[in-house]
Amino acid sequence: MASKRSAFGRDGGLQARMVFTMFLLGLLYAVLVGALIAASASAVTIVVIAVALFGIQLVGSDKIALATLGAHEVSASDEPELHAVIERLCIQADLPKPRVAVIEARMPNACALGRSQKTATVCATRGLLQMLEPAELESVMAHELSHVIHRDVMVMTIASFFATIAALIIRFAFFFGGGFGGGDRNEAEAIELVILVSVLVYAISFLLLRALSRYREFAADRGSAILTGRPSALASALLKISGTIERIPRNDLRTAEGMSAFFIVPARAKNSMMNLFADHPPLEQRLAALSRLEAQLQSTGR
């Protein structure tokens, strides 16, 4: 009985990579803090500002984001289908019901906001609701609820805290020509060091945060598959959303083959997805991970 459960949805490698990324971020931030302490006084002000900003971000980011996205909260009578799908997922995930919002846009997309399970909002665009079949919609909503379960907003906000500080220092130095503090030569040198470290921290943390975000996306895909027991429904939804469903050939292979030889690059918009969601993993990798999950699922009990 226990073996069936653990066989489905295990991926130690992903978790190891994720923890390692977080460790690197922590290490990087320790360097920044060291440099800040070395430069003392003026840097402390920046940290105070950053902590205040951090607080605002943590408390108010969801409301700001919802307003910028043009999302409006919908009641169960406005969107009965969407609510019913989310309610069943909440029973399954043992979550309190989040707020549900819709963005009136044709572009299919979805997001989850809020720092905790109690304050969470899940959001879908009108285009998504119109495009997906019920099972696909369920799997996309399960992906968003997995972000809520994993507290990804909180994790990413905290993870990017020091990157925000580094960015602030760089901006500060840019506006004041590096001359804040003034005074003797030692202090000026220390400040130069802080700026240099900040630039480095910012650059490296940018890459690490992207990597972390991609791992969190994989984890949410996995969470969705475990929650719904339908990895292929999410794969199908991702294909539809990315518009690459057209890539599943409908024409006979012989008629298509002749044409592609005339193009130096196959006429596919393969990279457009990656530019659009650079903090998301490439679609191919997500589909591959989901198809591994489906294979695991299908072979349970054999």
Place this chain on the structure above:
Amino acid sequence: MGLREILAGRSTVKQPAKRDRLFALSTAYVTLESSYEITSAGVAGIVVQALATSDFQAVLKDTEEVVRATAGEYKATVETSDDEFGFRWVIIRDPAVEDLVATINGVSSSIEAGGYGERLLCAVFAFKGPSASAINFIYNFKRGSWYPFVPAPGDKQRNTERELQLKAQIGEELPIEPELERWFPLWGVPF
């Protein structure tokens, strides 16, 4: 969810709670009947998230066979149906509430023994109020708690006032879910 699970982004689907609180209905219905004129509609259903795998289908088939065999002793009938959300319902008809509870317990323990306890959502017991109005008591397997669900006239409307009254009436005997945001409605109940 602990800090380690959050950092690792690892979620698992919760297994069912101990089922002893399911049996609270076998005694609570006496109070419902005698004090509040709420009688059993003689039908209950269990909602399962059906997986499209051969192993799961085999477990479900075994479960149905076992329940059909035992239902014969109670003079109960068993049927299954799939709803619009892709969930499987196992519906049991039996005039006695104790038998309904026992059979629902049988279905859930059989599915759990098959290794799919985490796919059990809830069980719905249909009752009738004084003016033949529909009242449902829903048992959430994950949390091991009950809540009333009273549909109101109109498309997907519910009578929250009545539900809160029911909580006050039967809360002493039936372990009612304390968090109101977890009183999830169940639409499209196929009975």
